[in-house]
Amino acid sequence: MNKSNSRFRVRSVVALVASALAATAAWAVEPFTVRDIRVEGLQRVEPGTIFASLPFRVGDTYNDERGSAAIRALFDLGLFKDVRIDVNGNVLVVIVEERPTIASVDFAGTKEFDKAALTKALREIGLAEGRPFDKALADRAEQELKRQYVSRSLYNATIITTVTPTERNRVNLTFSVNEGDSARIREVKIVGNKEFSESTLLGLFDQDSGGWLSWYTKSNQYSRAKLNADLETLRSYYITRGYLEFRIDSTQVAISPDRQDLSITVNITEGEKFTVAGVKLSGNYLGRDDEFKSLVTIKPGEPYNGEAVAQTTKAFTDYFGTFGYAFARVQARPDVDRTNNTVTMNLVAEPSRRVYVRRVSIGGNNRTRDEVVRREFRQFEASWYDGDRIKLSRDRIDRLGYFTEVNVDTQEIPGIPDQVDLSVTVVEKPTGTLQLGAGFSTADKVSVTFGITQENVFGSGNYLGLNVNTSKYNRVISLSTTDPYFTKDGISRTFSLFHTSTSPYNDTVDGTYRLNSTGGSIRFGVPFSEVDTVFFGVGIESYQFKPGSQAALYTPQSYKDYFGCGATVSGFTCTDNNKWGIPLTVGWARDDRDSALVPTRGRLQRANLEVGVAGDMQYYRGSYQFQQFFPISKQYTFAINTEFGYAKAFGNKDYPIFKNFYAGGLGSVRGFEQNSLGPKDTPFPGQTEGAAIGGTKKAIFNAELGTPFPGAGNDRTLRLYGFFDAGNVWADHRTNETQAQWDAQQKLRASVGIGISWVSPLGPLRIAYAIPVKQQKEIPNATNNPFEAPLVSKDRIQRVQFQIGTAF
Template identity: 60%
Template sequence: MQLNRFRLSTLSALVSVVLCAQPVWAVEPFKVRDIRIEGLQRVEPGTIFVSLPVQVGDTYSDDKGSAAIRSLFSLGLFKDVRIEVNGDVLVVVVEERPTVAEVEFVGTKEFDKDVLIKSMRDVGLGEGKPFDKAQLDRAEQELKRQYINRSLYAAQVITTVTPIERNRVNLTFTVVEGDPATISEIRIEGNKVYDESTLRGLFDLDTGNWMTWYTKSNRYSRAKLNADIESLRSYYLSRGYLEFKIDSTQVAIAPNKTDISLIINVTEGERFVVSSIRLEGDYLGKNDEFKTLVTIRPGEAYNADEVAKTTKAFTDYFGNFGYAFARVEARPEIDRTNNRVVLNLNANPSRRAYVRRINVAGNTRTRDVVVRREFRQLESSWYDGDKIRLSRDRVDRLGYFGEVSVETHEVPGAPDQVDLTLNVVEKPTGSLTLGAGYSSGDGLGLSFGLKQDNAFGSGNSLGIQVNTSKVNRVLVLNTTDPYFTEDGVSRTIDVYHKTSSPYEDPDYYKLITSGATMRFGVPFNETDTVYFGGGFEHIQIKPGTLLPTSYQDYIDEYGEKSIGFPFTVGWARDSRDSALAPTEGKFQRVNAEWSFAGDARYLRTTYQYQQYIALSKKYTAAFNAEVGWGKSFGGRSYPVFKNFYGGGLGSVRGFEQSSLGPRDISGSSVGGDRKFNVNAEVLAPFPGAGNDRTLRMYGFFDMGMVGGPSEGLAINKDADQVRASLGVGLSWISPVGPLRLAFAKPIRKYDNDRIQTMQFQIGTSF
């Protein structure tokens, strides 16, 4: 009986195999008269019709039906798809996936909500998109990855899916962030020449200090650890330890996921000295010129930094002649017996190339044309390394970007062409000030100030200042178009109206100043610009109580109303490597204002000189000097409103702003027609902030004076007028601009000087 059952089963299986091997149609092919779609809620019917491989009038078959199902599933919009046949009508039945109505995050303190929403969209999950469980899993993993990058290894993510009406769902990511994983121990083993504390001082990562709240330097990051390991390797290689190596790096995380231990094992090797340097390969017949670029000398310890600096200088120099693909390889020949090394610099200039295309990346707000017009390397021109570096520096000096870099890419299939990509990182370029106050004498005053150096991404600057105080009313408008003409001629327009009085009472004096100026800047070369322009100024003094003596003298000589027509001319040269945080280069500026018509006739000139010197990777020396001089014409006195002032940030720190110089009998500072000041600074990393260049401290020495018409600037006359100070300060490139905080101690002062030990400024460096 069992044998018969076995034979029957075997026979049935064989019949099935034979039948399946023959082409059997579930539906006989037919001509489609109509196509109906059922189950749609939000998806447009056209989306399905476009995806179907069969249309009205075509012949339908099982193959086309299978292809249609695969095509509709690939859209990712449907949970289920069926195709039914009703006579000669094709019916497509779909079940749509739920749509994400809202994505909410709960408990996320470490990240801004917009950042998390963007990361969710990057994995395909966002509001208005179809809901997919697989994408939800990827979203959870991405969210955890974001927290791991912030050293929050203990973070837990719980996802809640809440169905709502119209086949939609709300997604809620509830995060328990936990405590960040911090480094409890860093050990370096195998070091003999340098002690561990010296080597650990090279790292950005540490076990925590009083500035950890700002730097977060005790939070573990794989990227930071790799950078620190490279710093350690560079430290040894730059001191002759050519065979230094990292044997292993051990990262141990405690079970609580909040304590991390780092152990780095090293082998120092022997110290090597360079015995000779050889140039090998093709140097375009310019060997002597290339030799001048070598910065490492025989008899000195092998220095990988200097070797890298030399090879880069070589490739840059090749680039000046159009050789964008030049390769320079440093090949050391090691004599381990005598601890000597022969450095062979092998050069292969390869082929000359020209630039096919220049791309700009990262400018989310600034228009392409604002960046491109600073480029001196042109498309379809020979590759020129000097012009490319100059272009990068010019873009950086705009001050619109936090980072600027240039990448070179080979063009596939075109061995003599390259593409350049200028990568920029946008930074805030505007500042906003709002204020309100009330006093019995001043009444209610509202102040508003806006300055945008890159208005609407156009490269133009726009500024407005308003004060509605009853006793100090101000309205100032200014704008600068740096490319008023295609040749780079700039135009600046200033319009202002100011009214000031000590009190609202009409019995007190008032000073009303109105005017407008227009200036043009003409670039003569890459670093020099000449400025010229003209303007109109109307000054009215309404006499009254508390009128300063200097104002009365002005009325006696010029009258209560006076006008002037100042003509300005100037010159500026800027070779700094950055306008925001320079470390190298010079800046010079000369400006003259000459009023040759109207009531007030005078000449007012200023000269400023700045120089920045990189003492090392961390330290920078800065020097600033400024001289001002004024003279009147037509037998009249120099106008009091054109006087120079000194004291405070930008002049001699430690003294109250604009308090230096002559005073009238009321004790008010009236300034003088001559001045000078000298400032010297050394900038260094802020303690505990590592190598963060946006937050630095500095020590300074200031010296300067302001002289009146009869005092001049002669040393024998003005030695007693000079003030000086010493101090320290804090420099921070904040989101609203460079911030400077100074603590100064005057070392040369007089009894009536107004001392101000702490001073604060948001603006320029000096």
């Protein structure tokens, strides 16, 4: 017999005996009319609770049967550990002894679980602060905590409960946990496979015998839930390849005597491979049979595919939902011909009843306001149930980026068959990014960089971004804020302000130059459809060029040309060192990726056009980005990215050089220094290479193949990827540029390499190691003088590059 069950039965007997003994005082009395009822022994329980539970009132007739019923009713409240009824003439005295109340619950020695998770688990079994306490409840709590640890393969976990009495009949509970070592999976075997190798099938599992990264992935820690998920993956693998009658005969999990190792054996029967002979529709399809037939993805003549069957039945159910039939049932009944190994799928539909939504409730949003979630919902209360709108609502909430999970459940209302409630449950995640840094150098002295962005300020759904850099050579302060629902129709509004002050870093020369820029803008985003948003904006910008005492020698030629700078009799001056303009912007965005952080399928498109319509800067600048993700299998994802840009000044105006496109580095062509590709300026005295100044044309192509990281199994937060990059930026032929220099910057640059993508606790981290396969070699000057700048400089190579963000 189970020890806990034995203790429970003993406690039950003791309680019954105590109840019987307590009732003895109320038995063997002659019936009489109750003149008064008094209660003694109460500390926290209200007297009204007692009187409401008694089966008699003042003026009623009291007898032994009513006395026994009263004692049972009071014990059933669970608030008392002793109850007696005394008879004093015609007065009944109810004497109770209250159970102690739980004042606090604490845990010691817990590492595997967050204390909040354990507190929640105990609350679900009835143990929480403010509730009555007894020894049986403490025993149940110990068993629940052990169950939680067993779910993490910690079979040797021991728990000791300490009960500390405090004032006013309360107790403090402390659960001291010795977690022990977790049991590891020593081996996983599949028995009965013939068509596919065991290694192929085991590669589908998230659980395995471990590798050198098991300390991170925990793939060798046994979990029944994960094993069930792996078995479903195995089942899906077979039934999508024609094995209709595949089955898992048994799953055996054996644990070693020391409870440190596990072995898992899965016995399967593959069955025969079947081909689809045809598809039939039966039942009530609302007279829309042709519309439903267009949703069928089951293809006759091909091997039976259970995934296609599931997709078809789900598509049918969802389509019924668009007409208000929330409880439509669609069954796929296979008619099997084992002689020819074929199957005919009979799809039987029963729409059931049409319903409308009574109420939409939202839960789990501890910080985010209800309004932020509710305004994304496209299914309205008191309207017909619409499956498409509910799915769209879930996707829109998910795309907010504030939650790790979004679930919408349909709940029937008892007694009201034509109404349902929708319950939206979310799990919030950190939505802020914090960057803080400091540095010291002889040139900068102490410099501080600070950046903070919050996509969900105070749970309002508004965006706020602030960046500050106090460097001597690159001072920046910028502020941006977005209200995604500036109007009730979902039009967003963004304000941006910035001020920058930059000068070239040169640790040997002071008094070069400084470029100051100040500006602001306002932009509106207008949703033209559920997936398309068009942006309109206007801004004002001012640029001021301040030459220093050494500017004649240490100013880039492109800046001299743009600001009209040169040597005069009065020294180095600029005729037009103040520029201002009013840019108008229009953009379009569509994003249907399954995840913004670790996408495996879907597409992202962005297009932007900026036009300078007034002032000294009159130009247009357009860009377009396209990304596509292709899921090859559960483990592999292929992705492509292309970016194009083109810019030009109007009329005889000069194009503003600070609006140029740049390329090179992560997010562009890896293996080359960040923003180093394209045209170069004239070198400063004593230098052999000029600074990259960007260009007015840009083309980038990236291709990536994401694979599981060796030893990490199918963990998607840690991935290995191989890539191929190509691209460059270009500019028109400049007057001071030779044909050889211009030809060199026209050539594409390309690289190949490998990288690591890790969703770390500090934020997304990407590391890339690239080998340039198409680069520019140095072309020496005509005199071949090593102290003279080369005719064409070689590309700046940077084989290892990384970037990381910090979440809070």
